Structures are given as C-alpha cells and as structure tokens.
Amino acid sequence: METRLRAALPDQELLKLYEQMVLSREFEESCAEQYTKGHITGFLHLYSGQEAVAVGATAGLHKDDYILSAYREHAQAIVRGADPRRVMAELFGKSTGICKGKGGSMHLFDPDLNFMGGYAIVGGQFPIAVGLAFAAKYRQEDRIAACFFGDGAVNQGNFHESLNWARLWELPVLFICENNFYGIGTEVHRSSALASIHKRTCGYDIPSEKVDGMDVIAVYKAIKHAAEKVRETSHPYFIEAVTYRFRGHSMADPAKYRSAAEHEIWKSRDPIPALGKELVAEGITSSDHLAEIRDKCLVVVQEAVKFAEESPWPEDSEVYNDIYV
Amino acid sequence: MTSMSEMTYRDALNLALKEEMRRDPSVVLWGEDVALYEGSFKVTRGLLAEFGEERVRDTPISENTIVGVAVGAAMGGLRPVAELMTVNFALLAMDQIINHMAKIRYMFGGQTYLPMVVRMPGGGGSQLAAQHSQSLESYFMHCPGLHIAYPSTPADAKGLLKSAIRDNNPVIFLEHELLYNSKGEVPDDPDFLVPFGRANVVRTGTDVTIVAYARMSILALQAAAELEKEGISCEVIDLRTLCPLDTETFIASARRTGRAVVVEECWRTAGLGGDIAHRIHEACFDSLLAPVRRVAGLDVPMPYSRKIEKICIPQAETIADAVREVVSRKS
Structure with a gap:
C-alpha cells in the first residue's frame, strides 16, 4: 500500500524536509534569544510556524532557479543552502556575515545559491523577480524566478504592475504568496477587497491555486507542479500558501490583535510535529531518530551563535566599500 | 585628426x-x-x-x-x-x-x-x-x-x-x-567615450568661475560671451556628471579666479548649487574675493504662461547679472 509521503518523495528526501524545518525553527528561536540578549538588534522578523512554505517550495524548485523574498527570509536562505553561521553572523552585524554585516536580518543574499535577496520595502522584490526572469529568458537559461511575498504585499502597486508585466512579456516567474493573514496587525479581510488572494490574479490571466501552507508535502507538490508549468510555458504562475506565524510581526510586536484561541488552533497544526507524526506512522523513521535530528540541528545553531559571537566587527573603513563598483 | x-x-x-x-x-x-x-x-x-x-x-x-x-x-x-x-x-x-x-x-x-x-x-x-x-x-x-x-x-x-x-x-x-x-x-569613433567625473572647462577665463551643467552650461557660455564685451573674463565649467562630481576642477578654478557663480536649473532651496557653493567656500575661503553667488530656479511650482515661466528659470541675462555683481565687489 502506497502511503502519502512515500508517494511524494524518497525516504531520505522526506527526512531532509523534516530536518530543514527543524533547523529553520531552531534557528529562529535562537535568534529570538539572541535578540533578547541584545546580540541581534534592529528589526527581527521570525519565520516560526511558516516553515512548511520555505522548505516545501525550495524542494520543488531547481537549484538554478532564482529565489527572492521579503524580510522574513532567514529560513529561505538557510534552506537554499546558506551557511547558518554566516547568516547568524550577519544578524550579529559581524564582518563574517553573509553580506559583511551591511544588510542584517532583512537583506540576506547569496548569488552562488541564486538566492537573490531579502527586500524590506513591501513588494519591492516583484519587479526585480520579473527582471531576473527576463534576463534568464533572454539569455536562454533554463531557470525561473520564484518570488516569495506576504499577504500584505498584494495591495502594493508594483504587485499589479509586475503581474501584468510578467504575463504580458511571458516571463517565467513563480509568485508565491505566504498568506499568514496579517500585514503587521491588519488582517487580510481588512486590507484586501478580495480576501481570497489567489483569485486576484484573474485580472492578469495568471493561473493560480491555493495550498495548505502548514503541510510541507502539499506545498512541495504544488510548487513542483507550478514550477514545471512555468518552465514549460514560460508563463507566470501563482501559488497562495495559507500559513500562520507563531510569533508577532517582529520582535517588537506582542501580537495582541490575535486571539489566544486562534493562535492555539494554528499551533495545533504546527507543520513540524505534523510531518514527524506522519513519518513515524508510515514507518519511515522512529521518534528517537526525529529527536536525534533535532539535537543535530541544535548543535548547528549553537555553532552558528558561537561563530557569530567570536567573529570580528567590520572595520570602520568598510563603511565606504561596496557603494560603487 | x-x-x-x-x-x-x-x-x-x-x-x-x-x-x-x-x-x-x-x-x-x-x-x-x-x-x-x-x-x-x-x-x-x-x-x-x-x-x-x-x-x-x-x-x-x-x-x-x-x-x-x-x-x-x-x-x-x-x-x-x-x-x-x-x-x-x-x-x-x-x-x-x-x-x-x-x-x-x-x-x-x-x-x-x-x-x-x-x-x-x-x-x-x-x-x-x-x-x-x-x-x-x-x-x-x-x-x-x-x-x-x-x-x-x-x-x-x-x-x-x-x-x-x-x-x-x-x-x-x-x-x-x-x-x-x-x-x-x-x-564618429564608435569607441569615443566621455569619462564620468571629469568636468569640462568649456571656456577659460581669469575673473570669475561659472559652474554649471546641461542647458545651464549653454546659457553660461552665452552670458560669458556677453560679459567679454564688458571686459569680464569668465571661466565656464560644465560638470558633465553630477556624480561622480569633479570637485577638483571647479575648486582649482575658483581658487585661481577668486570668484564663483554656481548655476542650477532646479529649485534653489536645498538645491545642488548650495552644496557646490559650500564646497568652494570651504576649500577656497582664503582665495575668494567675494561670496559665491547662486543662480537657481525660483522656489515655485512652474507656471504655464510663457511670460511668467521665463522668470522661474535661469536665463543668460540672470547669470550675467550675478557675475557682474560678484565681479563688482571690491575685495
């Protein structure tokens, strides 16, 4: 009898998804601790709760595909392959950071991984993703641009400009909306005339679908299918992944606009234990092994913190570097 | 050739x-x-x-x-x-x-x-x-x-x-x-390039330095030709690029002539001419014979009527007037 997980991916791949979600969660929870200690400063937007989206989506893409995101992007970078030590060092503002400590939490970037950046102006990444897709198509490269954004971004003008443009020029862009229901404290139905976000693409003749963003397998399958469509047709596609952030918008936000009951419902749908349970139920692994995976991730995160702590600050002279070529 | x-x-x-x-x-x-x-x-x-x-x-x-x-x-x-x-x-x-x-x-x-x-x-x-x-x-x-x-x-x-x-x-x-x-x-050379960050001294002179760019350089040259008839020798510097800004060229010129007029088409308030004038003051204070004058667009939204639009944009004559004033100042 075929089971749901095994029908989707080989065992090792399934375990990798689990590990990536755990690593993302532990990394974020460690960030919260380091923020409280004053080691991480500035804005800090954590991804806890949304892991199934970054992990499932990345698994559904090719390594050559471009990924762009907003400012809640630690997990997307790490899952893509960014060294957690260099990401943590970036958050600490150290010279060993992935962007030499110049970008911080909101501006991770690694061109070797085709991770083309975290952008902190809501929706700023839309036209850039379109431009990368144009360059790929013009240069006849086999790659698409995957553009992550939140539900709040769909009311920006450049969301509409970019969807229109991507369809008009027939560009390979996969738009991935992480609908966690809140743009800071404003719930979707209070900001969007049409709260069912994926339906908004009809004005641009872009196919779209909604997927359960708390289910890593569902996200993986939806993104894989969508990415194949984009690759085949060189037309954009749109996925709305319905998810939830377990923390506030940023560390400065106690999230008082959400009820405890609502929070509990979503916590009960935590994508990590959900996958763990299914892995055990299908006989793919044991709960002991899952605990070992978690321990392994904790070590990676501890090493990242140690690396960040011990890394040097940027030299003052660094301030003038990298403005111009 | x-x-x-x-x-x-x-x-x-x-x-x-x-x-x-x-x-x-x-x-x-x-x-x-x-x-x-x-x-x-x-x-x-x-x-x-x-x-x-x-x-x-x-x-x-x-x-x-x-x-x-x-x-x-x-x-x-x-x-x-x-x-x-x-x-x-x-x-x-x-x-x-x-x-x-x-x-x-x-x-x-x-x-x-x-x-x-x-x-x-x-x-x-x-x-x-x-x-x-x-x-x-x-x-x-x-x-x-x-x-x-x-x-x-x-x-x-x-x-x-x-x-x-x-x-x-x-x-x-x-x-x-x-x-x-x-x-x-x-x-005609397809490899003819004008490098960034190098201002063009479009007219050499000894009495006053006029720093300008784009259309304002053309008007500054017209003003300089007019002023020559009055015996005033203007050096006109066309910035060509605003970034990088060739500060060296206009500072060296202003130090030599001892007088400078900065012309910009944009609004005067917080306009680039204020920055350039300040750079000249800072670098050439001991050589200056007069304060640097600015000629700029008027601080108004542009009106349509050509009669009043004209007074909002620097003209060759307004540049010439500024030069006359700077030159007439006794050190």
Missing part, C-alpha cells in the same frame, strides 16, 4: 544607443513608447527596426516596474537601458531608484552590481506647467549609490551615454528637452 559629423543632441544619443547595442548583445532597451512609436522625443528612432522586439520593447505605463525590471535584469547579467518618458515620472519610480537601484550593491555586501541606465528627459521651458517642467537632479544627487550624467552638447551626449551603458554602476542619465535639437560636432 578625429573624424567628426554634425548632428543633433537627439541623434547623438540615438547613435550612442545604436553603437552600444551593436557592440554588446546584452544591452537591451525598454520604456513607454520607445519601440513602435520610436520614443516620445524620438531618441529611440530606428532601434526596433534594427534590433528587433526582443531587445527594444514597449512597456506598460508602470514607471516603478520599468526601473525594477531593469534592476532585476541587470542582476541577471544584462545591461538594460530603461527610458522614463520624462524625469517627472521618475517620482513614481523612486522606490526602485532610491530603495533598490542605489542600495542593492551595498546592502548585499558588494556581492552583485547593477550595470544599468535609466534615461530621462527633463527640464523646463516648454510651457508644460507644474507637473512636466521639473528639474530633479538634486533629488538623485542626494542619494549615494547612483551615478548621474547630464550632458550639455551632442558630443557629450554621445560620449557620456556610451560610458553610462558600459558603466558597471547604476546610472541616472538626464537629458534636457530643450537641447534635443541643438547641433554640434560629434566624433
């Missing part, structure tokens, strides 16, 4: 685009009405026919995305040249220009670069009223991370645009609408 051809500022820009597109297949061009319609000011005439619709593309009226798509394309290995129909519409693209184009290299720790150009015609004097007559060069100049060119002659138009396209930094390329029909000798 370099071979030269006489042509307009418009045709010099057109030639620069053609030469660079012939030279480098990664140069692509887009903007509102640039392809089929051949540009609102006809700068892109003939480009669609020669290079085809993959490289020369009309866009929706979406200025922020016109720039943003160029940012992405530049990051993806192309050399896009985006046209905004006028500088006034750049205000709709300021998020991509200031928050993205100017910042991406820095905030990503120097791991990428943006070899792109955003061309935009601008300036006043055509009775187009408040929303279509602006000079926004100071807005761009205020923000680190951008290169800014603003040519005054057909030769500079060609040489600076070619340099802009070959530049690995993002370039704001301003063109003055009233200069499109101006004519001049332009080198």
